[in-house]
Amino acid sequence: MSPRRSYDQYCSAARALDAVGDRWTLLIVRELLAGPRRYTDLHADLPGVSTDVLASRLKDMERDGLATRRRLPPPAAAYVYELSGRGRALLPVLQALGEWGAPLLAERRPTDAVRAHWFALPLMRSLAGLGDGVIHVRLDEGEFHVRLGSVDGPVYGEGPAPEEPDARLTLDTEACSLLGRGDLTLPEAVRGGRITVTGEGPLAKALREA
Template identity: 80%
Template sequence: MSPRRSYDQYCSAARALDLVGDRWTLLIVRELLAGPRRYTDLHADLPGVSTDVLASRLKDMERDGLSTRRRLPPPGAAYVYELTRRGRELLPVLQALGSWGERALGERRPTDAVRAHWFALPLSRSFGGGSAGLVEVRLEEGEFHLWVGSEEGPLYGEGPAPEEPDARLSFFDAEAYGAVGRGELSLREAVRQGRVGVVGEGALAKELRDV
């Protein structure tokens, strides 16, 4: 393993960038916020990263205490990567970075890859500091579920919710979640305009319908 590069500056921002400033590292953190992931799954959801770079970043993250690797018991018997507590502490950093980058997002370009679960972070910001709970989300690109207000465990997961969610959201057009992701439209306003359907009897569903 090659030695970690450093800015060699006695500054907390520089030290943080020593750890997560390399290309792809924070996007790997984004993927691991979904919980344990296999290498093949990470590679599939990080289009554009080479196998060598992904392997190198994962080794760096393990060395720096941001993630761990463990072997699943049979019959899985595959290795998975997951964030440590220190790694999960990067969630507000990613949220702040995503909020700052909303104005740079613009319209989707023909060359842009997209995954449904990439909308989990901006959507979680849309709920603010209200009720906590499990939300199932349906987009044109697929489904994912989101634990709103979760401080432990995964932030989101692919596919339908593993149990009865507090709310089910259906975005009726791509522009609706694009506008929410860019910060141009609040989730509550999208519901009010009839561009997002809300089903459920949990507190989160009731709050969204109370517009």
Template identity: 80%
Template sequence: MSPRRSYDQYCSAARALDAVGDRWTLLVVRELLAGPRRYTDLHADLPGVSTDVLASRLKDMERDGLATRRRLPPPGAAYVYELTPRGRQLLPVLQALGEWGAPALEERRPTDAVRAHWFALPLLRCLEGEGDGLVHVRLEEGEFFVRVGAGEGPVYGEGPAPAEPDTSLTLDAETCTAVAQGALTLRQAVAERRVEVAGEGTLAKALRGE
């Protein structure tokens, strides 16, 4: 294992960047916020990262107490990586970075990769304060779910919700980006019929203004 690089500064920000400042590390955290992931799944959802770099980042994250590696029981018997409680504490850091970077999401470039679940964290941030619950989201790019108010465990996941959702949202990536940028609130998007809300739970009614 390569020696740990450090800024050698007695500063909490510098110490944090010692652990997560390398290229790709925070994006690996983004993927692991969805729960345990196999190496092959991580590589598929981090287009552009080399196998050597991904392996190195995962080893660094294990060393720094941000992630662990374990073997699934049969019949899976595959190794997965997952965040430790300290790694999960990076959720608000990623959300703050996403909010700061949202204005840079202008027209999608031809070279831009996209995954539906990359919209999960900004949408989760916009749903906070509307009530807790499981939300299923449909975009043209795919579907995912978010757990609003989740105290522990995965905060989002790919595909259909694992249980009956409290509400379902159908919208397009343009609307999701506008909400993330603060150009309109989620309630405004619902009122303008840019978001279709299904469900009769507290969260669904709050978004519809009922």
């Protein structure tokens, strides 16, 4: 394990950057907010990271108490990484960072990789205040689900949720990007037909009446 690098400053921001300021660390947190992930899954959803760097960052995160590694019971018998409470506490940090960086997504570059679930955290900002529950989201790029009000567990996940969602949203990737950047509001998207809402529960009703 590489020695810990430090800014050697008695400052909370500097100490935080000691732990999460290295390249890829916060993006690993983004992936693990979806719940336990295998190393191979993390590597697949972090295009551009080398295997050596990913392994090093995960070891650093274990050392700093941000993540843990455990073996799944048979028949899986695979190792997964998951966030600790300290790691999950980085959710508002990522939300704020994503909001700050949203204007930079005005143009998608030809070299940009994309995964459907990368839209989960920005979309959750638009859905805040509607109530707790599970929402299934279908984009051009794929499907994911978000868990509004989740405290201890995953806040989103790739693909459909294992349980029946409280509401289903269908929208195109452009509309999702506009919502994330704040260039389109949720009520505008629903009223303008940019978002199709299905479901009969309170959360689906709140979405239709947003």
